[in-house]
Amino acid sequence: MTATAQPFPPPQSATEAVEQALMGKQRDWRSTAFELALLASLLMALGILIWLLTDIFLRAVPVFQERDLFGFLTSPGSSNPLNAGIGQALLGSLLLMIFVAVLAIPIGIASAVYLEEYAADNAFTRIINTTVRNLAGVPAVVYGLLGIAVFVVLLKDWTGGPSIISGGLTLVIVVLPIVVIASAEALRAVPDPIREAGFGVGATKWEVIRSHVIPYAIPGILTGTILTIGRAFGETAPLLLVGAVTGFFSVAANAGVVERLQGPYTTLPTVIFSWSRQPRSEFRELTAAAIIVLLVLVLIINGLAIILRNRYARKW
Amino acid sequence: MQSETPTMYDADETDAQAPPVRDPSTAMDGRGATVNVGAVTAARPEAPAPAEAPESVFEVRELSAYYSSFRAIRDVELDIPRNRITAFIGPSGCGKSTLLRCFNRMNDLIPGAHIKGRVNYHGVDLYDSRVDAVEVRRRIGMVFQKPNPFPKSIYDNVAFGPRVAGYRGSMDELVESSLKRAAIWDEVKDKLKQPGTALSGGQQQRLCIARTIAVQPDVILMDEPCSALDPVATLKIEELMFELRTDYTILIVTHNMQQAARASDETVFLTMGDDRAGYLVEKGPTAEIFTNPRNQLTEDYVSGRFG
Numbered sequence: 344m345t346a347t348a349q350p351f352p353p354p355q356s357a358t359e360a361v362e363q364a365l366m367g368k369q370r371d372w373r374s375t376a377f378e379l380a381l382l383a384s385l386l387m388a389l390g391i392l393i394w395l396l397t398d399i400f401l402r403a404v405p406v407f408q409e410r411d412l413f414g415f416l417t418s419p420g421s422s423n424p425l426n427a428g429i430g431q432a433l434l435g436s437l438l439l440m441i442f443v444a445v446l447a448i449p450i451g452i453a454s455a456v457y458l459e460e461y462a463a464d465n466a467f468t469r470i471i472n473t474t475v476r477n478l479a480g481v482p483a484v485v486y487g488l489l490g491i492a493v494f495v496v497l498l499k500d501w502t503g504g505p506s507i508i509s510g511g512l513t514l515v516i517v518v519l520p521i522v523v524i525a526s527a528e529a530l531r532a533v534p535d536p537i538r539e540a541g542f543g544v545g546a547t548k549w550e551v552i553r554s555h556v557i558p559y560a561i562p563g564i565l566t567g568t569i570l571t572i573g574r575a576f577g578e579t580a581p582l583l584l585v586g587a588v589t590g591f592f593s594v595a596a597n598a599g600v601v602e603r604l605q606g607p608y609t610t611l612p613t614v615i616f617s618w619s620r621q622p623r624s625e626f627r628e629l630t631a632a633a634i635i636v637l638l639v640l641v642l643i644i645n646g647l648a649i650i651l652r653n654r655y656a657r658k659w
Numbered sequence: 660m661q662s663e664t665p666t667m668y669d670a671d672e673t674d675a676q677a678p679p680v681r682d683p684s685t686a687m688d689g690r691g692a693t694v695n696v697g698a699v700t701a702a703r704p705e706a707p708a709p710a711e712a713p714e715s716v717f718e719v720r721e722l723s724a725y726y727s728s729f730r731a732i733r734d735v736e737l738d739i740p741r742n743r744i745t746a747f748i749g750p751s752g753c754g755k756s757t758l759l760r761c762f763n764r765m766n767d768l769i770p771g772a773h774i775k776g777r778v779n780y781h782g783v784d785l786y787d788s789r790v791d792a793v794e795v796r797r798r799i800g801m802v803f804q805k806p807n808p809f810p811k812s813i814y815d816n817v818a819f820g821p822r823v824a825g826y827r828g829s830m831d832e833l834v835e836s837s838l839k840r841a842a843i844w845d846e847v848k849d850k851l852k853q854p855g856t857a858l859s860g861g862q863q864q865r866l867c868i869a870r871t872i873a874v875q876p877d878v879i880l881m882d883e884p885c886s887a888l889d890p891v892a893t894l895k896i897e898e899l900m901f902e903l904r905t906d907y908t909i910l911i912v913t914h915n916m917q918q919a920a921r922a923s924d925e926t927v928f929l930t931m932g933d934d935r936a937g938y939l940v941e942k943g944p945t946a947e948i949f950t951n952p953r954n955q956l957t958e959d960y961v962s963g964r965f966g
Binding site for chain 2 (some may be wrong): 445463465534536537538539540541542543545546547550554555559
């Protein structure tokens with residue numbers, strides 16, 4: 344008698360009512376459409392990357408087929424594409440990485456330890472923290488200008504002008520903020536109860552930091568800094584500004600270490616940049632081959648970081 | 660540090676005291692002295708709670724604790740007797756943990772935290788500017804709410820404290836005696852090289868207690884040591900506290916009133932005032948607090964009518 348007043352017709356049984364409620368839904372087209380849109384975005388990004396890599400790889404194949412790999416990796420730059428290699432570039436990049444490893448990593452970690460563990464939380468520290476974060480976002484080419492002004496011009500007597508030293512110090516400044524941020528994050532991830540436990544048995548601040556905080560943060564610090572080295576490895580713009588040679592050059596055979604470090608240099612990304620502008624078509628293939636070498640090296644560096652992170656990952 | 664203490668002593672408070680049975684200054688004094696491991700366990704007879712009034716380890720006078728401008732506890736007056744278990748009970752947020760952390764200057768680590776008033780430890784004002792907080796924490800150890808073993812081996816967990824204190828005796832013996840004292844030796848003796856974090860929660864907490872007693876402190880502060888443990892593990896910790904009472908003065912913060920009732924000699928009840936600052940309502944022998952409290956607030960709390 345009340346059936347007409349009810350918004351829905353009364354079902355015959357409870358089972359039927361539940362069945363209707365649970366199974367009667369239409370397919371949710373809006374979610375499906377959204378899912379497809381997301382998938383399309385992903386495929387587009389991936390597709391472009393795969394296309395690029397395939398293109399470069401196909402171009403590079405002749406170089407690796409016709410020349411022996413060792414020769415390509417060790418010969419110096421040359422205007423003759425049949426002889427041109429990336430030996431000097433690899434050496435230059437390696438020396439720059441040594442600069443970054445020896446200077447940027449210790450200074451960056453020390454700065455992070457100070458900011459996280461020692462500095463009081465006041466306006467001054469907050470300004471420093473914000474500034475470091477902003478510096479990490481400054482385009483590298485701006486640091487290149489700084490490098491010219493300071494290392495190439497101002498400190499010419501020590502660096503030898505546009506030299507490996509100038510390039511190395513410029514790269515150190517480029518990556519320093521990133522090292523500080525990565526290390527600070529890793530230190531912050533060490534829980535306070537661990538610090539309290541150390542203080543609770545009568546350890547000094549330094550003992551707690553040295554024996555506990557830094558050791559537990561080291562995997563995170565290493566992962567961050569290795570990724571940073573990977574980034575520095577591919578950096579081109581600031582090095583072009585502080586004098587990485589974009590052609591070929593020869594080093595005096597009897598030069599000492601300091602003379603070599605104060606002398607001309609080139610790096611892998613710089614060589615890629617300069618070869619890609621050469622008119623002769625053989626250089627296209629060489630460029631592609633050099634890009635493959637750069638990609639493989641960066642992949643190795645990032646892989647190392649991932650292995651370290653997984654191996655020493657710690658749960659609290 | 661103890662060599663300068665005579666100037667810090669308050670004459671009228673300490674002159675009458677008999678020399679303590681196990682003077683805190685003789686146990687692994689400072690950094691570098693060697694100490695007899697056996698002395699830890701052999702120092703005292705097993706007799707629990709002697710009848711005569713025991714001497715005070717701490718005398719708290721007009722103590723207020725602040726986090727920046729917020730007053731967390733106000734005007735606490737309290738004496739902590741030696742070789743007893745003193746329990747601090749009270750509703751959440753009444754400042755029990757804050758008060759406990761005043762006893763070993765753990766609050767120093769929190770930016771903005773400071774106190775007014777005095778906390779005397781064997782007559783020495785712990786907050787005197789000449790007092791080294793690191794030495795304070797060596798003598799007044801702490802066990803935390805959540806078991807916090809270092810992510811290192813069980814052995815290294817125990818050995819860290821003595822190492823930084825400059826202990827030069829046999830570390831193996833000290834680790835073994837500390838783990839035995841914490842009633843966990845039998846469970847871990849075959850896996851001392853395994854990480855302390857791989858143990859169960861209750862075992863971790865006993866490891867933390869072993870770590871605390873390895874530096875041979877005078878007092879052990881326990882901040883809700885059983886709140887993360889199951890009833891079996893809780894019982895083990897309580898039995899252990901009773902054991903340790905013969906050698907140490909124990910202060911324990913607990914949320915669990917049954918725990919305070921069954922595992923403490925003295926009970927201090929705190930509650931929160933209208934200004935959200937905790938204050939001391941009543942203190943006394945545990946049996947008295949739980950069976951015959953003088954204050955209505957205490958009675959309401961221990962009978963479960965509030966909090």
